[in-house]
Amino acid sequence: FLLGSKNFATALQGKTIFALGNSMTRFGTTASGTTSATGEKTYPYYLSTSDYLGVPIINAGVGGDNTNHAMARFKTDVLDKNPDVTIICLGMNDQAMVISNGNPNISLATYKSNLDYFAKQLKESGSDVVFVTPSKVNTNSGYYVPGAYGLDYGSELMDDFCNAIREVAMDND
Numbered sequence: 001f002l003l004g005s006k007n008f009a010t011a012l013q014g015k016t017i018f019a020l021g022n023s024m025t026r027f028g029t030t031a032s033g034t035t036s037a038t039g040e041k042t043y044p045y046y047l048s049t050s051d052y053l054g055v056p057i058i059n060a061g062v063g064g065d066n067t068n069h070a071m072a073r074f075k076t077d078v079l080d081k082n083p084d085v086t087i088i089c090l091g092m093n094d095q096a097m098v099i100s101n102g103n104p105n106i107s108l109a110t111y112k113s114n115l116d117y118f119a120k121q122l123k124e125s126g127s128d129v130v131f132v133t134p135s136k137v138n139t140n141s142g143y144y145v146p147g148a149y150g151l152d153y154g155s156e157l158m159d160d161f162c163n164a165i166r167e168v169a170m171d172n173d
Helices: 005-011 043-048 067-077 106-127 160-171
Strands: 017-021 059-060 085-089 129-133
Touching: 017 043, 017 067, 043 085, 067 106, 085 106, 106 129, 106 160, 129 160
Parallel strands: 017 059, 017 085, 085 129
Antiparallel strands: none
């Protein structure tokens, strides 16, 4: 089905859909789904419009979260709410390079393990899982300066982390 098609939107009516993620998920829309003070809108907002899915999406994104943070709140913020569909977009904060030691904030192995845990728990509960790969940071001059929170978000690891999320998705159907 194409996003926004009548058949797809009809199939999702009455479904509980969550978006689990970091600031790429969270910021731009408030908990009620209305536009934030900055006027920005993120993918859960757009997906909920009639141009795409046409159903409400509960935004369970938290700015700054990596998969370890999401793991700590996963049960209460998502799993206990019995979602029919869960969209997961995590990785930006995991792959960020810790400036003081040159390592990713969360190891690639831990990232994959955490995503696999989310997928298995959600599938066991009856939720469909949709993984969304995070985007790279625009490192062009004037857009981004490394160092916030002692991290470099523009690391060259994003491709590896995106490949990892794809592998977990394929391994979990």
